[in-house]
Amino acid sequence: MIRSFFSRWFSLALLSVAVTVSQGVQAEDEEALVFSTAPTHSPEKTVQLYTPLVNYLSEVSGQKIAIEPARNYLEYTNNMREGEYDIVFDGPHFVGWRMEMLGHAPLVRLPGAIRIVVVVPESSSVTDIKKLSGKKVCSFASPNMLTMAFLQQFDNPVRQPVMLSVKGFKGLVECLKAGKAEAAVLRDKHWEKMDQAGFKLLYAPERSYPERTISITDEVDEELHEKLTTALLSEEGLAKAAGLLETFKRKNFVAASEDDYDGVGELLDPIWGFQLER
Structure with missing residues (x-):
């Protein structure tokens, strides 16, 4: 006001x-x-x-x-x-x-435009984003938009992933590379620019913001x-x-x-x- x-x-x-x-x-x-x-x-x-x-x-x-x-x-x-x-x-x-x-x-x-992608290790057996329920996921702290867009995929609050908050896109990659979590929530443009060796896309929706x-x-x-x-x-x-x-x-x-x-x-x-x- x-x-x-x-x-x-x-x-x-x-x-x-x-x-x-x-x-x-x-x-x-x-x-x-x-x-x-x-x-x-x-x-x-x-x-x-x-x-x-x-x-x-x-x-x-x-x-x-x-x-x-x-x-x-x-x-x-x-x-x-x-x-x-x-x-x-x-x-x-x-x-x-x-x-x-x-x-x-x-x-x-x-x-x-902002688009989210969810990345997993290349060796991961997870093939569906819903399978991350209860699993650890590297992300920015809420209410970051990427994190909130990811959590929107889990409408049951008791079946959400366990979010590990990190800082910076490099921190997200390092978190996943260190084996601290099953997946990481990134922005598409950072995924496209990073060294993708050892990682693969799990989820890349068309929706942009x-x-x-x-x-x-x-x-x-x-x-x-x-x-x-x-x-x-x-x-x-x-x-x-x-x-x-x-x-x-x-x-x-x-x-x-x-x-x-x-x-x-x-x-x-x-x-x-x-x-x-x-």
Whole structure:
């Protein structure tokens, strides 16, 4: 929701997060849209990466926008469910959930698509993904989208695989190579680039998902929606976003289509508090 930035800033300051006043706060009673993103970086790094773009969007739109980084996913998801964030940059499953539950609309996204693959050792006798029930599987920690898309294949919560959380795609491969698990959940593009010797594909669905996306609350009017979209796709906007785009190994944003997120929010159903109202 739109609210006083200083009230949120004060609570964040109490958490000892070093955020500077470079975000350009004008007055204590000024209302701001709150921008946040998935906590894949420290709060300090998040502010460093996103401040140039957020300040630019504030300037061209005439609407104050303030960055509010989350320290971890617990804080991030709690704030999200409570509608604390107005503009958010994160994965398509969160975007789909916000569209259904909070009335968000997608603005732009990173180019490309996300597809999951499940890989097993070449010697594995497992031929059906359902046979991984009760078996150890190397994956990223939930609510990572790849992990949630994998778990969607197991609708009985007592017959799910045992997920071994690791960090980084190299970590997934090393986890499986070390014999710690029966399978690993990867992204298709990493499977295609890696040395596949000793591994084979178990599961490679056709379904793809849109890349990381910026969405916005329905509390803003269409004019502001259009201003922000245009700014994000402009050359100047891309220049301001250069640091974060480099982080995600992309050169630009592309326009987002609402249809691409249809049903994607259901991936979060296993996470407490994210069950969609049906």
